[in-house]
Amino acid sequence: MPPALMWSEVYRPKRVEQMVGNEDVRLAVLKWLQKWVSGTKPLLLLGPPGVGKTTLVHAIATQFGFDLVEMNASDTRNRDSLQARLAPVMNNVSLFGTKSLLFLDEVDGISGREDTGGLDLLIDMMKEPTVPVIMAANVKSAKIKELAKACKTVEFAPVPPRLLLMFLEHVLASEGEKLGPGDKVALVNNCRGDIRNLLNSAQSRAAGYATVSNADVAEIEIQDAINGYFSATSKEKAVQLLARADASFPDPRYQGMDPESRRKDMIAALFSTIVSSQAGDTLADMLDVLSKADVVVGRVGRRRQWSLLRYVSPMLAHGLYDKSRGKEIRYSQYSMPWPVMGPVFARSQTVRKLASFIGPATHVSKRTCSWLVLPYLVREMINEKVDPAEFALANFDDESVGESLVKEIERAKGAKK
Template sequence: MRGREGETFIAGTRLQSTKNIFNDRAFRYIHNMMWTDIYRPQKVEQMIGNEDARLAVMKWLSRWIDGSRPLLLVGPSGVGKTTLVQVLARKFDYDLIEMNASDTRNREDLETLIMPMFNNTSVSGRTMLLFLDEVDGISGREDAGGIESLVKMMKEPTIPVIMAANTQDNSKIKQLAKVCKIVKFNPVPPRELSMFLDYVLKNHNKNLDTEEKILIVNRSRGDIRSLLNSAQGKVAGYNVMREDIFEIDIASAINGYFSSNSPQEAKAFLSHADATYPDPHFGISSDARRKDKINALFSSIVSSRISYDSMAALLDVLSKVDIIVGRIGQNRQWSLLKYLDNIIAYGLFENSRNKGIKYNQYSMIWPVMAPIFARGQSMKNLISDLAEKAHTSKSIFGSVYLPYLIQIMIDNKEDPEEFARILNLDEKAGEALAKEMERTGRKKR
């Protein structure tokens, strides 16, 4: 973590020594960010703990060939499973596709989303790396054959597949483990956490007494995110280490909020959610997006079947909260975030009672999402084939040539199936062209 004398490395960025912190505006700006953002590793060597596990995953990905068994990363949250996959995808130039498996529990949804990936490269032309997080979340009764289908698909993958689970202590995950290579992650040892905490505090010119640091390390239970959040809250003057603090999954928190009988109870669900109000200026990962309270509330509201008046009233409140979060991020006034749960709890409460609103990670219901996803897959294949015929890149053909081609075919009343046959394209290409011509024609009317 140290460079040349007087330099510090933070999240892959070289910064000047902390002794000059107040002379450098950029340095002050970075030190006002959330610590979980500052210290998010950009390279494998910047991670701490689980060295053997990290090496095993890196070797597997560097030696991957078609048909290699998928990886199943097993370990508690906050130890770097997701971060490692993201870092290695960049290192080995894979196009990373991240999915939360617990949001697509049944066989039909999983096959619809995953199988097309096994037959295609990404739009960029790079090989895809599929990362399925929280696969232990599809082991309940409601999975409707999800695990069995996943086991079948994982027997002959044509792209690298990495899955993650917090535990493998149930029969269905053990079934999945039989077709995977298991890599176990452990909580980061207290000694390494303690050294890392000292390093972070020194970078920010902050001090905590020994008892406070021991308490933060012990309460983190090997979770690096928890360590950073607790430490940043403590140096900011908040008592973030009470015995009664607990967290619940974002889905349970949102469902609990909308079924609460009082604003106070609703606020309790928001306060204990394993979720945050991320800074919109710095972008967020798919996992962080799932744990974004505003995004979770928004997607749950707009995908529900409620009246337009009720939806408008709820979104009006939510949009104002979103503006507040943006201004807090712009002015780096993180202490104001503590008021947002109150604003949401009371602001949304009256218009959201008895409306049947349930948590949904996506802002569209599945019957709407599925055709969009299917269209994306068919168009991706079509563009790839036509770009090859035109001797140009897929991005150029899709953005520049395709709209003109579709319009010319409409104007000349060309038969898309005959067009595909002349170019030796398959039937699906003709079908995709026909649908695109129909869609473009409707827009013109």
């Protein structure tokens, strides 16, 4: 076996029964395929990277004699290009007389303003498919909500640690490699159910390119990791701290992250920290390092080479180290200095409080109340000389609303001057 081959490819299952984990999901997919007739709803596979979505589709095509037509949906975003690629496939027989199976990967990357009708076209074409269609996405986000309604959805779960350990031991035995019990447990824990990540990390460890210990499993809060990195007295210590951060590198194409995921975005966290620190003469150089790392993350997402993400932390750690020494940089969640951010934050608290009372009373959302109703109300209260305290007690029976209104009225009067 050529040593250059990645274990994740060498041990990629060729048949459905060779796969590890998600037995119920595999059975559901096979039943869907067995009952498929023209017009059957497409299948939408949901699950994190590395759990076997793509592998399952390839195994089905090989095992059951389908001519697999595979497309990355996120690479074909607009209506015309998507139609040009899909239309020839939507028939029952390929050029060689075998049945076709259409696989659209990363459909959660097709949504967005630049798509100009791509998602709408996909939904229309999936209403009466003439070939079996399987789609895959990492998460069932709001972006593909309507598409999901037109599909039968099955969800993959991360592979359990017990099965991962058994599979890892099988691969190591097949390769004639040995790892210590601690290394194997750490590899399994670190991969978090991602088989591809497990095999890539194990191969790297077996080749001596990386070390793994149980201590590596313990992650550090992103705030503590960043503060520790910028105050570390040695590059080795700094690199270790950043590598152990409880952080992520989300694909920049996919927006709409929840606040906790956004907080753990390593590149965004470093950006806000560096910009708010006023690092002076090395600011541009540090931002250049972040920019290059961001480009790498984007390419990893487009090419689905998830294992390469583990190189981003070292890239950042080594690239920023010399440029950040002696700058007294401290973690900041915001990309503006606090003297600027403080008043903005304080006012947002006031507006949020008022919107929570006034919005329901005026039958609008809090957001609409904040930008439309509240400014008009404040201006009318100023013009009509309405007492904020009396207004609040009469309408909401809450003195704190009156106090918040006073602040908004004072701000509006100051802006008018």
